[in-house]
């Protein structure tokens with residue numbers, strides 16, 4: 001088992017120092033849960049080095065002014081960390097022999113993914129997660145933000161799923177990342193179409209066409225939707241099409257590391273998924289669902 005989606009900082013914090021001991025504690029907790037490899041995957045947008053490339057994406061005539069202002073405030077609070085120091089911290093932990101690989105969670109930025117890929121090529125990343133967290137300037141999954149959640153009743157659920165899927169398809173086609181994180185995140189706040197199969201098919205096809213793996217995450221159990229990502233219907237489509245899988249908690253603090261690993265393991269068994277996929281230097285290798293991983297990181 002893997003935990004290939006881990007953050008160092010809760011969204012409520014933005015000046016937390018980097019501490020190798022934090023990752024060592026993550027490893028201890030994960031190993032107690034039978035998880036043998038971890039990927040540290042902080043959000044790219046939290047780093048100053050990304051600000052000039054992707055900051056200001058909300059300054060777009062398609063984004064309503066109130067949402068643009070909201071996103072600008074969010075960005076100002078979050079985008080304060082140093083990418084070089086983050087990579088150095090993760091490298092130090094990896095070099096010390098802990099089972100950690102170095103990654104990032106990279107959002108989709110329309111028209112800017114080539115520039116993002118150029119920036120990231122300068123760092124020794126093992127794995128890059130690709131995520132869609134916003135549609136235009138709307139943070140559809142930010143359940144802590146009343147303004148973002150107030151958008152849901154004003155929109156059609158099917159149209160939201162469609163816009164999300166278009167962004168995910170474009171992200172996958174960009175080739176910038178390795179793993180589709182929380183592939184059906186659009187459901188996080190609990191809004192699901194009556195017949196989601198059309199979108200499940202498109203998301204699964206996007207994964208196949210890009211060669212990306214898909215993440216199976218326990219984080220959805222901690223959100224209003226109360227269901228893992230992806231839904232069983234989407235997970236079955238990934239398995240049927242041979243899409244490689246990772247497992248993840250998307251923890252932002254120690255108590256959620258390896259969260260519900262046993263439930264994820266059972267889910268993989270029910271879906272007929274026989275193995276997982278790990279990464280080193282952005283090259284994939286197989287990892288067993290249970291038992292020890294393919295080798296020491």
Ligand SMILES: [Zn+2]
Pocket residue numbers: 105131133181182
């Ligand atoms: Zn995410």
Ligand SMILES: [Zn+2]
Pocket residue numbers: 005007105250
């Ligand atoms: Zn995340």
